[in-house]
Amino acid sequence: MNILNPAAVIGTNAWGSKAYSRAVRGSYVPDDVLMDSMREAREQDIALFDMARDYGLGKAQKMLGSFGTDGITISAKYTPFTHYRKGCVRKSLMKDLEDFGREYVDVYWLHLPTDIEDHLEEIAQLVKEGKIKHVGVSNFTLDECIRSREVLLRHGIPLYGVQNHYSIICREWEKNGLLKWCHDNGILFWGWAVLEEGLLVDPRVRKKSPMKLAFNRKVKKLAPVYDVMIDIASQRGIKVPQVAMAYCASKGVIPMTGCRKPSQVKDLADASRMKLTKEETARLESASDKVSVKIMGADIFRPFVLKERKR
Numbered sequence: 001m002n003i004l005n006p007a008a009v010i011g012t013n014a015w016g017s018k019a020y021s022r023a024v025r026g027s028y029v030p031d032d033v034l035m036d037s038m039r040e041a042r043e044q045d046i047a048l049f050d051m052a053r054d055y056g057l058g059k060a061q062k063m064l065g066s067f068g069t070d071g072i073t074i075s076a077k078y079t080p081f082t083h084y085r086k087g088c089v090r091k092s093l094m095k096d097l098e099d100f101g102r103e104y105v106d107v108y109w110l111h112l113p114t115d116i117e118d119h120l121e122e123i124a125q126l127v128k129e130g131k132i133k134h135v136g137v138s139n140f141t142l143d144e145c146i147r148s149r150e151v152l153l154r155h156g157i158p159l160y161g162v163q164n165h166y167s168i169i170c171r172e173w174e175k176n177g178l179l180k181w182c183h184d185n186g187i188l189f190w191g192w193a194v195l196e197e198g199l200l201v202d203p204r205v206r207k208k209s210p211m212k213l214a215f216n217r218k219v220k221k222l223a224p225v226y227d228v229m230i231d232i233a234s235q236r237g238i239k240v241p242q243v244a245m246a247y248c249a250s251k252g253v254i255p256m257t258g259c260r261k262p263s264q265v266k267d268l269a270d271a272s273r274m275k276l277t278k279e280e281t282a283r284l285e286s287a288s289d290k291v292s293v294k295i296m297g298a299d300i301f302r303p304f305v306l307k308e309r310k311r
């Protein structure tokens, strides 16, 4: 797995906690199945796991560490929120490393654009100590990314990537130029929730989930998008959600999907290496623009960005 050119990323926010899994995904997946998913990820050469301290009600990282992190690549985050403010990055990262049983993380993201300069200065110091290999920013606008890149470059550290929400129905970061800026500057763009929390899947597969219930009316409006996805999937002999993953990969976005089962890992690995044609992407985009449905929204976490504190 080449961290500088990963095909896909496995999301883990529904790992770790039975209560969280049931509340958000509607079901709990046993530990042995999750371990099989890790094995599958290694086999498919996409053993890159995206973590954060709060995933699975704070239990996902500990679970991954208990399964053993040999041969996997780890993406972790600093979330500047509640008591985690300026001056706390080291403390948070050291807890992560303890969870993973590791000396370093492969990629470390500033999860929200709060106190950008101060937090990136703290992160730069940890890079110099070898505790972080690559640095990215998540849920940042283009201006905030430009500022971040400048801060890191003062320390000779390149901005590794941007991790924002992206999907067939959420292309704001492309429309407002952030995706192009990333491509022009050799910065990776990881797209989180490319399945819109399990809503950009096959509508004919009946599966109850709290997300489906909550977004029932919007899901109905997505019918024309589903029609195109189903058509492309049947023409290519792939699964409907793989169209959503392959769409992102074809746009130069590294697809991140919440996988809990080996079959989902395989779906992601296969789809992320596919390239849709220009005509296929145009059909998906045209259907999406017509329905104009917002589920997660591009900048859903903006209300959690705290007011910049004076330096």
Ligand SMILES: NC(=O)c1ccc[n+]([C@@H]2O[C@H](COP(=O)([O-])OP(=O)(O)OC[C@H]3O[C@@H](n4cnc5c(N)ncnc54)[C@H](OP(=O)(O)O)[C@@H]3O)[C@@H](O)[C@H]2O)c1
Pocket: 010, 011, 012, 013, 014, 025, 050, 051, 111, 138, 139, 163, 164, 191, 192, 193, 194, 195, 196, 197, 198, 199, 201, 209, 241, 256, 257, 258, 259, 260, 263, 264, 265, 267, 268, 301
């Ligand atoms: N940086 C950030 O602020 C941020 C925010 C949110 C998420 N993320 C990252 O992005 C990752 C992905 O997002 P997400 O997990 O929230 O949502 P997601 O990947 O859009 O959707 C997850 C849902 O898709 C279903 N699914 C996964 N693979 C499937 C397949 N092959 N076929 C059919 N259904 C499939 C899952 O089913 P099951 O119910 O069977 O599991 C689950 O319900 C997260 O895990 C996290 O690592 C980052």
